[in-house]
Amino acid sequence: MRFSLLLRRGFEFGEREVAHWFPGHMARGLKQMKAKLKSIDCIVEVHDARIPFSGRNPIFEESLGIKPHLLILNKMDLADLTQEKRILTKLKQQGIGNVIFTDCARDKNIKQVVPAITKLIGSSQRFQRAENAETCIMVIGVPNVGKSSLINALRRLHLRKGKASRVGGEPGITRAVLTRIQVSESPLLYLFDTPGVLSPRIESVETGMKLALCGTILDHLVGEDIMANYLLYTLNQQQQYRYVEHYGLEEPCSEIDTLLKKIALKLGKTQKVKAITGVGDVNITVPNYSAAAYDFIRTFRCGQLGKVMMD
């Protein structure tokens, strides 16, 4: 594709506050998890592969980090993994050596999970649980990263069983109190599903924006307009121009209003508004920017605008 695009130097976040981006039940989750820790042999942390470093909760490491730990970077189908080596090296430097990329929607790499858990537990001391034949794991992570989908994928694979955990497109679906679910017969493996929901760590507005684009924070709390703007900025920075083809544009653009106007017109998302003029009121048709922003974000989340790596 040949074109001239003026890339933005940086992204202007304005005076945004990130403190209120989580529902209250998440703060309670950690307390319940800590109470269950005694009966857990291994912690399986699920996170979004597009943000391997952003948004994971550090309190988790401080409070639950004494147990063997496996990091599942899920939604690999949506992530640009050409930099996999860099990611693994950096995670290792942070002390995270056990990492598996998965796609729970298509059962990719799910086979590696139980053997990795067994190996991890085998090489660790099982403090109070040495006499127990069964293994208990806890699946944790920030909202909407695919914890329930992982549990269901494990059950499909090892038990040929259907869904035990509800899967949802919005963050915060899994709220029920701790449930014990069998995931494998041999080795005998159980897991605790909820309340493994942790509030993500948002150290900056930019991290918040990444988390929101990955569907971890409810859109309306952040604002779809700025999310769409940040998405365009990210896609352009990464030279990921699938949106041009998807929306039938002539070339990439760096201005969000220009893009949203084109999307709105393309999709027929317009609205009539009354304009007061010197000669009386007239109805004019204007692009529905919100509807266009919503479509842009949703299309990105389905993977139709290409794979990205936001960290």
Ligand SMILES: Nc1nc2c(ncn2[C@@H]2O[C@H](COP(=O)(O)OP(=O)(O)OP(=O)(O)O)[C@@H](O)[C@H]2O)c(=O)[nH]1
């Ligand atoms: N593309 C893709 N989508 C996935 C994958 N895994 C899960 N999803 C989708 O991501 C959304 C969230 O999945 P859940 O399994 O409900 O996530 P969760 O972490 O249990 O969510 P909470 O209950 O909110 O904490 C759903 O729409 C799933 O279909 C994956 O590997 N790839």
